[in-house]
Amino acid sequence: MAETQVGEQVLLDRRGLDALLQALRRARYRVMGPTLRDQAVVYDEVRSVADLPEGWTDEQEGGTYRLKKRDDAALFGYILSPHSWKQFLFPPRHKLWSADRNGRGMDITPCEDDAPRYAFLGVRACELHAIRIQDKVFLEGPHVDPIYKAHRERVFIIAAQCTQAGNTCFCASMNSGPKAESGFDLALTEIIGKTTSHFVVEVGSPAGARMLSKVSVKKAKAADTAQAAQARDSAVQQMGRAMQSGDLRDLLQNNYEHPRWNIVANRCLACANCTMACPTCFCSSVENVTDLTGDHAERWRSWDSCFTLDFSYIHGGNVRHSTMSRYRQWMTHKLSTWHDQFESSGCVGCGRCITWCPVGIDITEEVAAIREAPPAPNRKEEDPS
Structure with a gap:
């Protein structure tokens, strides 16, 4: 299969998305994405398209979160998970070192960081901005965090463009969404139908192009990219919050x-x-x-x-x-x-x-x-x- 180029947009159906997930797994990535658990959409291991929250969304308001059934077959029709991708890059609890008494003193053993090869599936634009912010905190400057660095270097990111916003969303005010502009290897815009959906996929990196070459895709036409842009633009009008942020x-x-x-x-x-x-x-x-x-x-x-x-x-x-x-x-x-x-x-x-x-x-x-x-x-x- 021909390799796509960075910036190119192609079409992918559900079988193609499933093939992409399997290609990532064969490349020894552990695919983490949206799943249903504990009456919420949470990021957990995804082995196939069947694990995704088809036909579900979430209603969010101040102090309120509820799952709700959609009237279509959207795979990425939810707003945001309660948990962010931070949990995989900056683990909530991590052992730094251990020490053992040896009779003469102590043997200090630094923790060998066996960071998994994660593939993040369904990363929203605001979350890409959050990852970039944590990159600046942990990776720039004189003191680089080795734990974060080890996890971050091994991540493959598949963004999911927002086609719907929630009542507590205000990313447009913060210039962080709803469209993901950069920071991803691949970006999916879901074109939702009653019984199925397909995707317009933008290639964001050479690694994304190489991975996409392992599955069957079609070149997107002007009508496809226009439909994807319209779906993304609709999210701006649905945001329930706003914040004047310039000053x-x-x-x-x-x-x-x-x-x-x-x-x-x-x-x-x-x-x-x-x-x-x-x-x-x-x-x-x-x-x-x-x-x-x-x-x-x-x-x-x-x-x-x-x-x-x-x-x-x-x-x-x-x-x-x-x-x-x-x-x-x-x-x-x-x-x-x-x-x-x-x-x-x-x-x-x-x-x-x-x-x-x-x-x-x-x-x-x-x-x-x-x-x-x-x-x-x-x-x-x-x-x-």
Whole structure:
């Protein structure tokens, strides 16, 4: 079969998609994609097209997630999984090293990182932006994270273009979607029918072209690409949220004493759901554990959150002991000071923090409230609370 070129668009039917999945598996990739489990669409191992959530979507609102049956046969007709791809690149829990007593001291054994060859299937545009943000955090600068690097280098990405948006989506406001422009090896736009669907596939990398050459495809015609573009454009009109983002850095830095922080703190449970669901949050902590003999010890890295009381502990006490100060830290970092650290926003508009907040706190609503209400003058020194 002839190899396609980067930037070329071709047609793929369901049998072709299944053949692509099998080709990835033969290449020793572990294909991870959308599946149905625990009354949700979750990313798990996909062995064939039959594992995909055909005919299902999800309804999302503040503090609400529900599966709903569609009236067609869409494979990628859901909005977003509760979990992000972060879980595969930046594992929630990872052993760093172990130590064993040997009579003369300790033998230290670094953890050999046997990173799987993952193929991500169904990555949305906002999630591609989130991966790029974490690339900047973990791979750029003088301190490269070896665990993230090992996982990231072995990933093959198949994007799924959004053809439908949800009530908590606002990626258009953050310039991160709904169309995936780059960062993928292949990108699928699903053309949905009543009983089946097919795909317009854009080749995004030489690796994607090589993999696509292993299956039977047809060259897309102008009518096919126009239909795909129309399907993608429809998602922009369906977004349930919006955020004026151009001036967020300065807006929040000029409003550290805004009364809205106390209002939202009265609702916030400091449960850390928003940071666990967020595809860009990267806070972590390390812990040492030993066996009962004291002869073996291990060091583990685990996800943490700026919402936990102990996260800001330094010698002498906690820097942020109130819920208000912790919520303010999260939101101002995500939307404002992230620009100073990484030259971009830390938010991609996926809306997960809204959906999975137990009390439905809405980050777009909080920004709007700070923008509209008169600000309180900032004090010269930060309130230690």
